[in-house]
Amino acid sequence: MSRRPRGGSASAGRPSTARSSDTACAPQRGGRSEARGAMLRRKKKESFEARRQRLAKSDAYRALFEHLPDCLLIYDQEARVVDATVGALELFGYTRSELGEVELCDLYPQDGGRSLREALKSVFGNRVGRFEIQCRKKNGEIFPAEISASRCQAGGESMIQVVVRDVGQTVRIVRCLRENDEITRSILNCALDAIISVDVTGDVLEFNPAAEKMFEYSRAEAVGCAAADLIVPHGLREQYHAVLRRCVAGKGEDWLGRRIESLAMRRNGRVFPVELRIGRVRRGETQTFTAYLSDISERKEAVSRLAEEKDKLSAILSATSDGMVLLDGSGSVLYANRSFEEMLGCSAEVICGSPAADLGARLMRLDPDPADAFAFALGVGDAARATEQPLFRRCRISGDVKRTLRVSWLALGAETDGRYGRLAVFRDVTWEDEAHRAKDDLIGNVSHELRTPLTSIQGFVQLMSEEKAGPISAKQHKVLGIIGENVERLKQLVGDLLDVDRVATASLSAEAFELDGLLR
Numbered sequence: 001m002s003r004r005p006r007g008g009s010a011s012a013g014r015p016s017t018a019r020s021s022d023t024a025c026a027p028q029r030g031g032r033s034e035a036r037g038a039m040l041r042r043k044k045k046e047s048f049e050a051r052r053q054r055l056a057k058s059d060a061y062r063a064l065f066e067h068l069p070d071c072l073l074i075y076d077q078e079a080r081v082v083d084a085t086v087g088a089l090e091l092f093g094y095t096r097s098e099l100g101e102v103e104l105c106d107l108y109p110q111d112g113g114r115s116l117r118e119a120l121k122s123v124f125g126n127r128v129g130r131f132e133i134q135c136r137k138k139n140g141e142i143f144p145a146e147i148s149a150s151r152c153q154a155g156g157e158s159m160i161q162v163v164v165r166d167v168g169q170t171v172r173i174v175r176c177l178r179e180n181d182e183i184t185r186s187i188l189n190c191a192l193d194a195i196i197s198v199d200v201t202g203d204v205l206e207f208n209p210a211a212e213k214m215f216e217y218s219r220a221e222a223v224g225c226a227a228a229d230l231i232v233p234h235g236l237r238e239q240y241h242a243v244l245r246r247c248v249a250g251k252g253e254d255w256l257g258r259r260i261e262s263l264a265m266r267r268n269g270r271v272f273p274v275e276l277r278i279g280r281v282r283r284g285e286t287q288t289f290t291a292y293l294s295d296i297s298e299r300k301e302a303v304s305r306l307a308e309e310k311d312k313l314s315a316i317l318s319a320t321s322d323g324m325v326l327l328d329g330s331g332s333v334l335y336a337n338r339s340f341e342e343m344l345g346c347s348a349e350v351i352c353g354s355p356a357a358d359l360g361a362r363l364m365r366l367d368p369d370p371a372d373a374f375a376f377a378l379g380v381g382d383a384a385r386a387t388e389q390p391l392f393r394r395c396r397i398s399g400d401v402k403r404t405l406r407v408s409w410l411a412l413g414a415e416t417d418g419r420y421g422r423l424a425v426f427r428d429v430t431w432e433d434e435a436h437r438a439k440d441d442l443i444g445n446v447s448h449e450l451r452t453p454l455t456s457i458q459g460f461v462q463l464m465s466e467e468k469a470g471p472i473s474a475k476q477h478k479v480l481g482i483i484g485e486n487v488e489r490l491k492q493l494v495g496d497l498l499d500v501d502r503v504a505t506a507s508l509s510a511e512a513f514e515l516d517g518l519l520r
Contacts, residue, residue: 071164074152079104079117082159091166093138109142110134116147123149123160135164143168194293198227200248202241205288214295216267233265247280247289256280264293272297323405323426326412331356334421343405343426404433443501446494454494458487 068085071092076082081099089096092107104113110133123129135145148163188195194211198204207222215222215231222230232240246252256278264274276293317324323340327333332355336348351359406429412420461484463469465477472480 071166073162073164075120075160075162077158077160079113079120088164091137091164092135098138107135108133109136119147120149120160120162123151132167135166144171192294194295195290196222196227196231196293197288197290198244199289200244200287202226202228202244204230206290211293214266214293215264230267231264233263233271236263244289247278248287252278252280261296273300321428323428325351325359325424325426326421327356327424328421333359340426343428404428404430439501443498446497450494451491454487454491458484458491461487 069087070085071088072085073081073088074083081102084096084099089099092099094102104117107113108116110116116133119129119131129149130147132144132146134142136142144167146165146167148165149160152159152161188206188208191208191210194214195206195208196204196211197206204222204225204227207217207219209219211222212218217230228237228240243252243255247256259275259277261273261275263271265271273296274293275296276291279290279292281288281290317335317337318339320337321339323343324335324337325333325340326335332353333351336351338348341347406427408425408427410423410425412423461480464472465480465484
């Protein structure tokens with residue numbers, strides 16, 4: 001085997017994927033001086049031609065060219081396809097013979113192939129060209145391609161070898177990534193929560209508009225700065241750095257993905273409560289952490305006001321002398337105040353959460369008679385047929401002192417439809433009953449103990465005035481007249497008192513009469 005001369009072309013000694021079945025390409029080396037190149041070309045011309053003819057007939061070279069998976073096309077100076085690899089045939093869908101007859105505009109429909117024709121002409125001067133163009137397959141499918149063209153020599157003729165790479169999938173991936181980026185940006189811009197992303201060192205990577213509004217920094221000011229210096233109160237920075245180190249080391253499970261309440265700091269130094277959740281994203285060896293923060297200042301204030309109002313209401317309900325029991329829509333006891341506990345002798349902890357029927361059963365063990373009334377007031381038994389109007393019922397409970405309670409039943413909700421539950425109010429009316437009994441005793445005494453003697457006095461006055469018991473003087477007639485008037489007046493007062501009692505007990509019947517006679 002003869003030794004290859006120094007400085008000879010390496011491609012002259014091995015098959016090249018850029019050679020066709022009957023030609024071989026020997027790219028000239030750039031960067032050499034023109035004199036040296038001309039000398040080498042003259043010296044190697046005869047051996048190159050002989051080697052080219054031999055390689056074109058070589059089965060190994062033909063097999064390499066025909067089985068090359070890359071799309072490689074060989075064009076002559078007229079932009080006609082001279083040869084193509086099997087990858088080119090598969091990509092465009094033509095046979096080798098069909099591809100030789102296809103016009104340039106059929107493969108490259110963009111402006112009739114003029115752009116590609118001009119680009120190929122420029123390759124003869126620049127030797128290498130790269131550009132993107134739309135290509136068309138035999139079935140009419142258009143796909144984007146990246147083309148790399150370079151000049152080569154084959155059979156003593158200048159040719160152009162063109163490598164076509166289908167970048168449709170790359171374009172789709174780029175488009176998908178761009179769309180995903182737009183979606184992500186839209187989510188960040190429209191999110192109501194502040195979204196802040198940091199790297200493993202704690203420097204800000206993302207700062208959405210809600211974060212700008214919440215912390216009063218612009219995104220340009222925040223990105224690249226340490227998040228601890230911007231939004232973390234001074235007293236919590238040591239804890240923040242410790243948590244960040246744990247998360248970076250993969251030990252922050254107690255912080256990642258959990259809803260946490262903490263404090264944050266605005267640009268003016270004002271500290272306010274926030275609710276946050278931290279997420280981690282791994283990209284290879286790198287990690288980023290994203291915090292979603294909500295300003296809960298108003299919620300905290302509302303909760304504080306609600307707790308204050310609840311305490312006030314609880315104090316009012318505890319201080320009232322009326323016993324109150326609140327039931328929900330299903331009939332379970334929600335609340336019982338202190339007065340109710342004292343009235344019935346059972347604690348609120350025992351009855352709260354239990355059905356009203358259980359409370360009725362408890363009351364039945366205390367006293368069967370009033371239990372029915374209490375069950376009625378609590379919505380058990382007869383109360384199932386109750387109307388929307390408040391219901392009243394009197395009952396007695398036995399104990400050290402017998403007491404009388406008045407029970408009023410109210411439905412709670414919009415226009416008293418009961419959607420929020422029911423309220424039973426127990427009022428101790430023992431003193432009212434005692435007053436009624438005293439009044440009844442007084443009325444009885446007035447009716448019997450006063451009217452009877454008044455009738456007797458009136459009768460005797462009448463007998464004496466008529467002188468049936470003997471003659472009387474004028475002065476005596478005058479005195480008897482005064483006594484009779486006072487008796488009549490006292491009888492009228494007693495009658496009025498009895499009428500008032502009848503009105504109170506609704507025992508009088510209404511009677512229509514003309515007002516003319518009364519007014520005259």
